[in-house]
Amino acid sequence: MPASHRYDGDVRALGGADRAAALDALVGDLCSPDPRVRDDGAYFTAARWIPVLEQAERRELGDRVVAYFAHTAVQARAFAPLVLARITEAGGWREEWWRPFAQWYPAERDLRGYDVDLGWLHAVAHGADLLAALARQPAQDPVRLANLAVDRLLAPTEHLFDAQEDDRLAYALAKILSHPDLDPEESTAWLGPVEKAFRTGEPGPVPPWASNTMRTLRMLYILTDRGLRTRNTDEPLHTVTHRESVLDALAGTLAVVAPYSG
Incomplete structure (x- = not known):
């Protein structure tokens, strides 16, 4: 069952602990091996939310996603730049994210586009x-x-x-x-x-x-x-x-x- 219900809806309607918990669940699901959770749920929610997040929230989201470049799971590594692209488009790029990305990109060895179990990796x-x-x-x-x-x-x-x-x-x-x-x-x-x-x-x-x-x-x-x-x-x-x-x-x-x- 997709976990997107934990952060479904408009982030602007959330506040305080509920907002923080929703963002925390979203970050966790971005490395899920279930493509329904990761791609259909967490990523599409992130793409919808990022433009309306506070700048500090975008920075925290980016910092946490950048750490995924060193993750043991390929789906976590592969979805990190996709989320960072959406943050960049919203004006939230930070120069300190460049080095982890630049070290990971040419070094990644799992270049599969699609996996029957993991879904899109790309x-x-x-x-x-x-x-x-x-x-x-x-x-x-x-x-x-x-x-x-x-x-x-x-x-x-x-x-x-x-x-x-x-x-x-x-x-x-x-x-x-x-x-x-x-x-x-x-x-x-x-x-x-x-x-x-x-x-x-x-x-x-x-x-x-x-x-x-x-x-x-x-x-x-x-x-x-x-x-x-x-x-x-x-x-x-x-x-x-x-x-x-x-x-x-x-x-x-x-x-x-x-x-x-x-």
Whole structure:
């Protein structure tokens, strides 16, 4: 039975001990192995409540969720960045959360999108969602965000993206590359380690990390060429800050592994 009834309704109608208890139950359920409790209950409630919480409550929620990056259960680790993304969108990001996230994201080894018992895990996609949310914050360094996305792509793995993780990470990179403070060199320098890694390829089966990276860059090329919008909105399409430079750099990098391309 889902436990969401413990924090169902409008948080603004709660006060004192009841409000604190509801938030405590929500945090606990964010690491539940039952997807009905974690995803359908705790996460969707968190997404609804975060915009109306007090700033101190958002800070406490974020502090507690950040601790989940070191949790032994994959569902706890994987849902931490998703909640932090919603906090960031509400204006509650704290710089001290960066290091735990940046240490966890490329190091996570359980990259399953969906598990028949645990439900959606999606560590790569959820981490990408946090990167995309951070990319919309003017004070964030887009170079740092892009480099972390590359670290995730190039990390050794035996998992082949199978639940559109490449699309989500490409979208995050497109949002990062839309930052107005980027210059042309910064918009493309992050591809240097990718090209270097591609050049280490040898005859034989394509390693999962390489396939994941190729597909992510191909989707990024489409978004850069055709434009993108903020997810789940009707805002007009926009493109990255230095479109032509990024398109040329992506084409050149992909040509390393697709020498038949133009």
